[in-house]
Amino acid sequence: MAQIVVERVAKIFHSRDQEVVALRDIDLEIARGEFVCLLGPSGCGKSTLLNAVAGFSPPSSGTIRVDGRVVTTPGPDRGMVFQEYALFPWMTVAQNVAFGLQMQKRPKQEIATRIGQLLDMLKLKEFRDRFPKDLSGGMRQRVAIARVLAIDSPILLMDEPFGALDALTRRNLQDELLRLWTEFGKTILFVTHSIEESIYLADRIVVMTYRPGTIKRDQRVALPRPRDPASQEFNELKRELGMLVMEEQQRHAAEEMQLTTAD
Amino acid sequence: MAGKLKAFLTGAIVPVLVLAVWEATARAGLFSPIVLPAPSAVAIRWWAYLLPTDVWNPAAQSWLAWALSGELPSDAAGSLYRVLVGFIVGAGLALPLGLLMGASESIYALMNPLVQILRPIPPIAYIPLAIVWFGLGNPPSVFLIALGAFFPVLMNTIAGVRHVDGIYLRAARNLGAGQWTLFMRVILPASTPYILAGVRIGIGTAFIVVIVSEMIAVNNGLGFRILEAREFMWSDKIIAGMLTIGMLGLALDTAVSRLNNHLLRWHRGLEH
Numbered sequence: 015m016a017q018i019v020v021e022r023v024a025k026i027f028h029s030r031d032q033e034v035v036a037l038r039d040i041d042l043e044i045a046r047g048e049f050v051c052l053l054g055p056s057g058c059g060k061s062t063l064l065n066a067v068a069g070f071s072p073p074s075s076g077t078i079r080v081d082g083r084v085v086t087t088p089g090p091d092r093g094m095v096f097q098e099y100a101l102f103p104w105m106t107v108a109q110n111v112a113f114g115l116q117m118q119k120r121p122k123q124e125i126a127t128r129i130g131q132l133l134d135m136l137k138l139k140e141f142r143d144r145f146p147k148d149l150s151g152g153m154r155q156r157v158a159i160a161r162v163l164a165i166d167s168p169i170l171l172m173d174e175p176f177g178a179l180d181a182l183t184r185r186n187l188q189d190e191l192l193r194l195w196t197e198f199g200k201t202i203l204f205v206t207h208s209i210e211e212s213i214y215l216a217d218r219i220v221v222m223t224y225r226p227g228t229i230k231r232d233q234r235v236a237l238p239r240p241r242d243p244a245s246q247e248f249n250e251l252k253r254e255l256g257m258l259v260m261e262e263q264q265r266h267a268a269e270e271m272q273l274t275t276a277d
Numbered sequence: 278m279a280g281k282l283k284a285f286l287t288g289a290i291v292p293v294l295v296l297a298v299w300e301a302t303a304r305a306g307l308f309s310p311i312v313l314p315a316p317s318a319v320a321i322r323w324w325a326y327l328l329p330t331d332v333w334n335p336a337a338q339s340w341l342a343w344a345l346s347g348e349l350p351s352d353a354a355g356s357l358y359r360v361l362v363g364f365i366v367g368a369g370l371a372l373p374l375g376l377l378m379g380a381s382e383s384i385y386a387l388m389n390p391l392v393q394i395l396r397p398i399p400p401i402a403y404i405p406l407a408i409v410w411f412g413l414g415n416p417p418s419v420f421l422i423a424l425g426a427f428f429p430v431l432m433n434t435i436a437g438v439r440h441v442d443g444i445y446l447r448a449a450r451n452l453g454a455g456q457w458t459l460f461m462r463v464i465l466p467a468s469t470p471y472i473l474a475g476v477r478i479g480i481g482t483a484f485i486v487v488i489v490s491e492m493i494a495v496n497n498g499l500g501f502r503i504l505e506a507r508e509f510m511w512s513d514k515i516i517a518g519m520l521t522i523g524m525l526g527l528a529l530d531t532a533v534s535r536l537n538n539h540l541l542r543w544h545r546g547l548e549h
Contacts, residue, residue: 070447090453100448104466104543113462114452145543165452 015082016043017201018067018169023076025062025227035226036062037073042220042229046168049195049202051212051219053255055263059227060205061173067203068094068171080169090114093162097174099154101146107157108133108142114165132160136190152183156190163194172204176211188214192239209255213248214241221255224262225269231258314513323349323517348502352518353525355498356487359415360529363422364483368476370423371430375472378431379438380464392431400425400486404493418490425486426479433475437468470544473537480533484526499525 025037036059044050052060065071067078069088078085080092088094093114101110108129115125133139136156146154155175162170176184192215195202206212212219213235221231233255237247296316302308303315310318329346338346345351378385378392400421407417441464449463491500503518 068451070451088447088450090451092451094448094451096444096448098444100444102445102448102463102466103545104469113449113454117453117455117458147543147545161452 017046017048017081018042018044018203019079020063020067021077021079023063023066023073023078025059025066025071026074037066038226038228040076040227040229042232044201044203046201047199049215049217050204051216052203052205052222053207053209053212053219053259054222054227054230055207055224055259055266057266058222058224058262060207060222062227063222064171064173064203064205068092090117090165091167092169092171093165093167095155095158095162095170095172095175097177099146099151099158101154101157101161103146106143106145107138107149110146110157111160111164114161118165128164132164135163135194136160150183151179152187155179155187159187159191159194163198167200169201169203172202174205174207177206177208184211189240191215207259209252209259210243213237213251213255214243219255221258222262224266230262231255311510311512314516318513319516319520322511322513323520326514326517326521349521352497352499352502353521355495356491356500356522357525357529359418359422359490359495359498360480360483360487362415363419363487364426364480366419367423367426367483368430368479371427371475371479372434372472375431375434376438376460376465376468379435379468380460385435392428396428396432400482401489404490407490408494413494415495417494418487421490422483422486425482429478429482430472430475433471433478434468437471437475438464440471441467470541473540477530477533477537480529481526484529488522 020040020042023037023040024035027034027036040063052063054060062071066073067080067085069085069092072086085092102113105113111129111132112125115128120128129142130139133142136159138153138156138160141149141153141157146157149157158175176187179187188211191202194200204212204215216235219231219233219235220229221233222228223230233251235251237245237251241248243249299313300316303310303313303318314322326349327347329343330348331343331346333340333343345354374388378388403421403424404417407420411417411420445463445467446459449459454463487498488500491498492504495501499518499522503515503522506512506514506518
């Protein structure tokens with residue numbers, strides 16, 4: 015049975031004089047341990063879908079089930095990594111990582127051991143007593159990943175987590191994420207607008223359309239890992255997905271043009 | 278090092294110049310000493326104000342107690358005591374109320390009209406009522422100071438809570454935080470930059486109010502002393518008292534700013 019089941023989900027946002035259909039007729043099943051990327055241009059509702067799965071913003075209609083239970087609130091069974099890191103700036107690296115474990119009221123000794131392991135694993139040991147403002151973007155995102163790994167949630171939700179990083183740091187963290195994914199066997203739902211990133215990481219790529227957000231293509235990626243972005247198969251897939259995303263991107267651009275001229 | 282010395286010397290030019298002109302005009306007899314005493318006379322008076330009045334008697338008191346038995350130390354201690362007690366009362370009430378008003382729309386809707394009506398009334402305007410309610414002595418003074426500290430801390434605490442970035446709340450809820458933890462470990466620390474700014478303004482207001490309140494309700498403290506000096510036309514003592522007020526205010530503000538820097542060492546804005 016699938017771990018995450020999204021059934022006929024729609025999400026409508028109301029603003030002053032109009033309503034925006036962010037999601038429509040979304041049906042999606044994600045198996046345990048699967049790495050799925052949601053791909054599409056900005057405004058296609060991929061983050062809206064992720065937030066609905068996270069329980070931050072429930073769908074207007076339809077249901078989302080995780081392990082058979084309907085999602086209504088956020089919870090530590092679905093750890094979230096945000097693009098803006100969302101580390102608590104008033105806590106040190108170690109305190110940030112400890113937060114979720116403290117919420118579970120684990121014994122102090124266990125928390126200390128776990129933090130030690132995680133900081134080791136993510137190469138953050140020397141930074142344990144630093145505040146987030148003293149870390150680079152890549153380091154901050156490592157801390158954010160350590161923070162959700164600490165609560166050991168079976169599902170990781172990632173909202174363009176590497177979007178703000180430079181190319182080298184990005185590739186580095188992608189490799190790290192794949193390593194952790196293989197090691198812990200988590201289910202990952204990963205939002206990105208980078209075609210290359212999605213092909214590099216995912217088992218499955220779900221391409222979404224621009225407003226209303228629907229599923230345009232559910233593409234399985236069969237290439238063996240580690241994947242070589244310079245290989246022919248990689249680039250064929252990249253070209254194919256590129257065309258799909260570009261159509262949506264153009265609709266997005268056209269709509270924005272229309273809005274600007276209407277003003 | 279040389280740079281620091283240079284900066285110090287540059288900073289000293291204007292004050293030294295002002296003092297020199299002031300001393301020269303006073304010595305030349307341009308103003309009566311009652312209107313404007315010479316700075317040297319003020320310095321002498323300040324020294325006398327600082328020193329103990331009695332001779333040291335080792336049998337009766339320790340050396341330190343004797344050294345601090347002068348008028349100025351006891352006045353300064355009296356003023357500082359009122360500021361601190363008044364501030365603790367005022368801020369101690371404002372902080373929980375501000376947190377509640379910031380976090381809850383309904384409490385805000387209930388309390389805000391009253392706050393908005395009372396807030397523009399300067400604490401000084403409460404003086405007559407303070408005397409009627411509390412008589413003379415420290416209580417009316419503490420009341421006025423508490424009022425002066427209350428509103429800045431309240432307004433900033435409300436603003437601080439309302440400006441907490443929603444992403445921290447989402448992250449904390451996602452990690453399993455309940456309402457109480459959310460409040461204590463996320464909302465409260467996230468709003469400290471605002472709250473501490475309010476504390477700094479509140480201490481400043483408290484310091485203004487203490488001087489005024491000492492002019493009406495008590496018979497010691499720096500505010501009382503400069504008004505007393507006026508009755509004797511001791512202008513040098515008035516100015517000596519004013520300078521002491523200035524120094525105490527500066528010391529208080531420096532202490533609060535140090536505390537700020539320590540509590541906000543995680544904050545981006547403090548990167549120098």
